[in-house]
Amino acid sequence: MLSRVADAIYWMNRYIERADNYARFLDVNFNLSLDLPPDISEQWQPLVATTGDWELYKSLHSKPVKNKVIYFLGFDENNPNSILNTITSARENARSVRPDITKEIWQQINNLYYLVKDEKEKKRWQKNDPRSFFNEIKKGCQLLNGIFDTTLSRNEGWHFGKIGQLIERADKTSRVLDVKYHMLLPKLEEVGSPFDLIQWTALLKSVSAFDMYRKQYGKLTPFHISEFLILDDAFPRSILYCLDKAEKSLNVITGSTTGYSNKAEKQIGILKSQLEYADINDIFKTGLHEYLDNFQVKLNETSSAIFDTFFSIENALSIS
Structure with a gap:
């Protein structure tokens, strides 16, 4: 497969996953703003911080208020x-890769494009409850993921698409967990309060983890929520699960069965192994924020290694 095609499919899936996550964050935060106690201000600034775009937002807007953040x-x-x-x-x-994807994938991406374009032009989100729009985006992205999985052969294109989706998903799970723990609870006396539990519930719902978490742990605790979202090997949005599946797709592409054959495999293998042997007690002892911040740096290095190995000009002749 040409690296140009692989790059396009990889980023197509990363962008769709990012749109899905943003719709999730906006939907949950809007619901949270309706449930907050009257003496608690709406917390829209941490939502922007979750996406990593806080500096850009500050350059465009003076304050993080609801309508401006949604826009x-x-x-x-x-x-x-x-x-x-x-x-x-x-x-x-x-x-750009229309011959390499299916008609169904192309049609659904078009549906999503015209949905969001129409919403912006008509500005319905300013006049009505925007949650219906967020839900349409989420459902549209989930439908596209299903179409991608059920209409494409399990070839290199499919595996590059899954790697893009999973790398993006791991990044966003780490960010939403980091922001909750590091920014949303400035006062020690609020730990375990009803307000604290409302926020942890919102966090789990933002990554569709609430039901599966309650089945496994029951009681909401920062310790177990962090363990579930970082180290669970069965939940499809946990960081470990995402990296494990991304590594498997990478191995299929390269044909590796043991060790590593390139920089990308080495980076993702090291990062996944560190998660496999991590202990949530040790993570909390060293600091959850510090751990997640270090993880995000390493994940960015892994993304760069994937680019250097498969998509850079030097490797643009072919992947296989």
């Missing part, structure tokens, strides 16, 4: 990571 994360053309721009980018990547 910034949903429709702002100045934000390269807004839902509008990520779906547009996914569509452009899909267009």
